[in-house]
Amino acid sequence: MQAVHWVGGSGLYAPSRNHGPKWGPTTVLIAQELSALAECRPGINYLARKLKVSERTVQYHLDMLREAGLLVYRTKGTRVTGSIRQASVFERVIPLEFDEALGIRTVGEGVERRPTGIAEKGLKLIGKLAKKAARKVRRRRSRTPVSGRGRCTPMEGGTSASSPTGTSTSPSETKLASGSTSHPTRKKTTRGPQNLNKIGRRHQLGQELVTNVPWLQQASTPRISWIARHCADAGWTWREVQAAAEEHSPIDPAEARRPSGLLAHRIKGVHLLYAHPAGRRSMVTAWEDSRAQEHFRHAGYDQPAQPVAGRTADEAMAEIRAVLQQPAHAAECTEHEAGDLDITTLTRDEVLEHRAYAADPAYVRAMLVSLGDRDTRRLLTNKLVDQALVMSRTTPTLTPAF
Structure with a gap:
């Protein structure tokens, strides 16, 4: 990145094409993204989507980095129709002109070149370039106005003498109470019900159990939601949970002293026993038709006391x-x-x-x-x-x- 800022500030780079974008903040921003990659094989569409620019703009700036000697091909990508396309792999390099201008001493050749020292004249410049490289470059926001028309001020004032609002006259009083309006119709929200996540579904099942099951009405909703969490994750309804809890014997609300513990004991492992929805439906049907449950629900009603x-x-x-x-x-x-x-x-x-x-x-x-x-x-x-x-x-x- 120090070499990128040095090339941009020295003015030594001259683009080979006369059209397209020039060297600027976008070029430095693309180089900054390339320096953050572990393996330099950027996708054109990835850079365009992240930087919010067109794919053609990304290609222009990659060409400028290659012409400046900051980016070289290691493996060129394939574009064969009908086969898997391979991305190009680049190597980030430092041009020799950078080392010569700052008096940097190096060992090795090519991509294996390593700095070993620097001349006295290049210390000050290398410090400035280090500060620029450490500073993250951000894309500037566009400052296009929302509307090209001049703003109006109250009391028939205007922003300029040529504004038509500066010489407008008051409307007739007969038109003030016409009832007509120029405001657009307010849009109706078409937002539907939100989809519950796993936690929301657990709390929904717990609330339904506390509301509808008689012997759970005194229990805590968060505790019941946690106890029936496996059933909620498997898509059970509150009626199926009640049927599983009362499958073998009915529960009298007056005898349920600790409803949460009773529910945890009754439904332990039922989500594994009735894993299929068809099995749960059969279980609910059998529970509703059981003579013991029917006698318990209708006790005192089927045979009323004689006067x-x-x-x-x-x-x-x-x-x-x-x-x-x-x-x-x-x-x-x-x-x-x-x-x-x-x-x-x-x-x-x-x-x-x-x-x-x-x-x-x-x-x-x-x-x-x-x-x-x-x-x-x-x-x-x-x-x-x-x-x-x-x-x-x-x-x-x-x-x-x-």
């Missing part, structure tokens, strides 16, 4: 059927107990026994005659009395004669 009135009616009907099978015993009890009966002195067992006899309509009619309607209904309940009366009207053959 008290319904249970009383069922029990009364069962007692009626049992009493109707023994009409003689009911008639006998009616004859002995219907005559003198005080309902205030009866025990609970005796009251239940009388209500059991109420399955016989004849017994109920005898109690109505002996006790009256009010006390009979207090003893036997309105339901049993009304039911016996209805049966006595519809099935007269079941009523024994007294």
